[in-house]
Amino acid sequence: MIRVTLLDGSARDVEEGTSFLEVAEGISPRLAKTAVCARWNGELHDLREPVPGDGALAVIGPGEPEALETLRHTASHIMAQAIKRQFPKVRLGIGPAIEEGFYYDLDLPTPLVEEDLEKIATGMREVIAADLPITRKDLSKAEARALFEKRGETYKLELLEDIEGETVSVYEQGEFVDLCRGPHLRSTGALRADAVKLLSIAGAYWRGDEKRPMLQRVYGTAWEKAKDLEQYLWRLEEAAKRDHRKVGKELDLFSIHEEGGAGLICWHPKGARLRRTIEEFWYAEHDRRGYEIVATPHIGKEQLWTISGHLGFYRENMYSPMDIDGVDYFIKPMNCPYQILIYKTRTHSYRELPMRMAELGTVYRYERSGVLHGLLRVRGFTIDDGHIFCRPDQVDEEIRSVYDFAVGMLTTFGFREFDIYLATRPHAGKAVGEPERWEQATAALRAALDARGLPYKVDDGGGAFYGPKIDIKVKDTLGRPWQCSTIQFDFNLPERFDMTYIGEDGAEHRPYMVHRALLGSLERFIGCLIEQYGGAFPVWLAPVQAVVIPIADRHNEYAANLALHLRDAGLRAQVDDSGERMNSKIRAAQLNKVPYMLVVGDREAESEGASVRLRTGEDKGTMKLDLFLQTAKGIIDSKSLEVWAA
């Protein structure tokens, strides 16, 4: 007998060989009817599998994340089946469920085109309508090998070799068989045809390796109900509207030029204004927290990059050298070497540590053309780059304060969702520095994370070769994570540059070095900001905070004076004295997402006031200028995400 513990804590004993489904039936026939898969001791299993031994069982029904994952995995099989019917020569790669859908990688002699998606979708509807039972079979590796050899599925054979253990499972539905761990739905008809949609075709290297064949990947999405699919598609549309490349053009923030070069950003006046506001805030915060601001050159001699090791380990991201008086100079891909040179200009006492140095340093890195993406992935960018040089006993405190600084910064800008990673020592001996230092450094990072209680994931072995790190990513509207903050230990550069400080004992010691960027790069960060707000920035960031709108030309003078007054008070204000009608001016300001529109006509000129309209569409009515200024300044100074105070 096997003892199965249920969710409510009760237990029941079942015969060996009993399937999860049978257990579910024993609990309640209704549960069994809607059940999708089983979670057994924390692992997902197919309902048809026999219970392997004593353990805890949760029967997963609709509405749970695992159910959606199972359904998507089945959708990918159904798609593969439909594709195989249309293109018998296809060889299958892998076809997993992903965050919001599924894909299947295929090797096809001819490229798929958009129209093929519709045909494949039709084929899928047929498979779903046929309601083919999905069965699971355990095979020995030899049996499986024979099966996939017969079918010419060379990629499956390769996968088979990498699976540990002697038996593998395959899933069958009608004529379709796939090597698969499962779990799956019970029949193809369990998927709703109106809740599935094929989205796109893309290229993908077999097993992500560019030395291997390029396969074709078909992306799709699948949901429990048609309504869920609709909602998802609506979300995609909304996200597209906020795309920073589109919004950046509409709001006249930045441009990229074919003549200038891919991945190189030109900031227009309004984008530059936004950037400057961020920089000013950034400088103020760094002053407050005891950073020394520095500035370093854009190019440096080969010698510098040899000492730093960049020419050894970072060369492929660096641009070709330029010859200056017979010496090779390189455009900097990082700021750290120069900051270290600054540190090294004199001896340092243990008393003056920690030393915190920072700059908005513009670097250039070679990125392959295919990865460039608006502001989010560029070739020239400005890192808000800081380096902390400290004693071992100061590390904990420094890490904690940098971490708080980073989270506080991102929070001020209105980001609420973070993915936090702790990346630890790389395996296979690819790390520099003694293991004890790694342990201490990793412990310091972990302690900072634990102290703040935000959830984080451990990226085992994901650290740089020179030290462990914390990465903080924010999510854009498409749900794509973008790395902003990073806090990285460095055991490498202090050695290479022979950095020292004089300790209490009068002897030379090696300082600890921490690289940190809070916003990441200004380009990427602004890209994220644009998407976060769809261009309707918090008032303190808005490139133009107020537009004064004269109703008729005779109000232009009053409007100009008003704008002057606002600018004196520190607001970024403009007058719209174009010959347009008031309605048209309001529309223009609205489309530019200007937070405040101050309409002025005879009444306002008379009363020394303005009629205040917010970009939310709200009309606050006519008010004295002072009252408006007071409220607006309150919003701006507090960096509120609201446009108006209640």
Add this chain to the structure above:
RNA sequence: GCCCGUGUAGCUCAGUAGGUAGAGCACCCCCUUGGUAAGGGGGAGGUCAUCGGUUCGACUCCGAUCGCGGGCUCCA
């Protein structure tokens, strides 16, 4: 870099079985001076990404290059 797609006025997009192009917005001019999301009229603006090939003739077909988009890989 690789796979697929794509590139027409400042912007968003039509268009041609291959015979050198059109709209709306924006811009300029004129009329209108209007109370909370587009007043009316007129005008100017394009070697149809670039280079090469096929053709009597290419914006249209083919190739290459560059850019852009969706992915793969990589990163701030």
